[in-house]
Amino acid sequence: MTTxxxxxxxxxxxxxxxxxxxxxxxxxxxxxxxxxGGHLEKDDIxxxxxxxxxxxxxxxxxxxxxxARTEIKNL
Numbered sequence: 001m002t003t004x005x006x007x008x009x010x011x012x013x014x015x016x017x018x019x020x021x022x023x024x025x026x027x028x029x030x031x032x033x034x035x036x037g038g039h040l041e042k043d044d045i046x047x048x049x050x051x052x053x054x055x056x057x058x059x060x061x062x063x064x065x066x067x068a069r070t071e072i073k074n075l
Contacts, residue, residue, distance in 0.1 A: 007057050008037030009035055018036065041056075
């Protein structure tokens with residue numbers, strides 16, 4: 001079994017929540033609505049005790065939704 005560490009973010013604006021629908025081709029949770037996220041890259045895991053989840057979330061939000069960190073408040 002392989003263990004994967006993932007990071008996720010739920011972005012809101014007022015009473016609206018940004019969700020993404022997973023593709024039907026995905027092995028895990030295909031077709032489900034979820035927050036923005038993904039697995040940590042090798043560079044994110046320099047030391048398992050000091051994983052920087054905030055930086056990972058910013059990267060995933062940019063990769064998945066093209067929203068820059070300068071457009072996000074209070075992540």
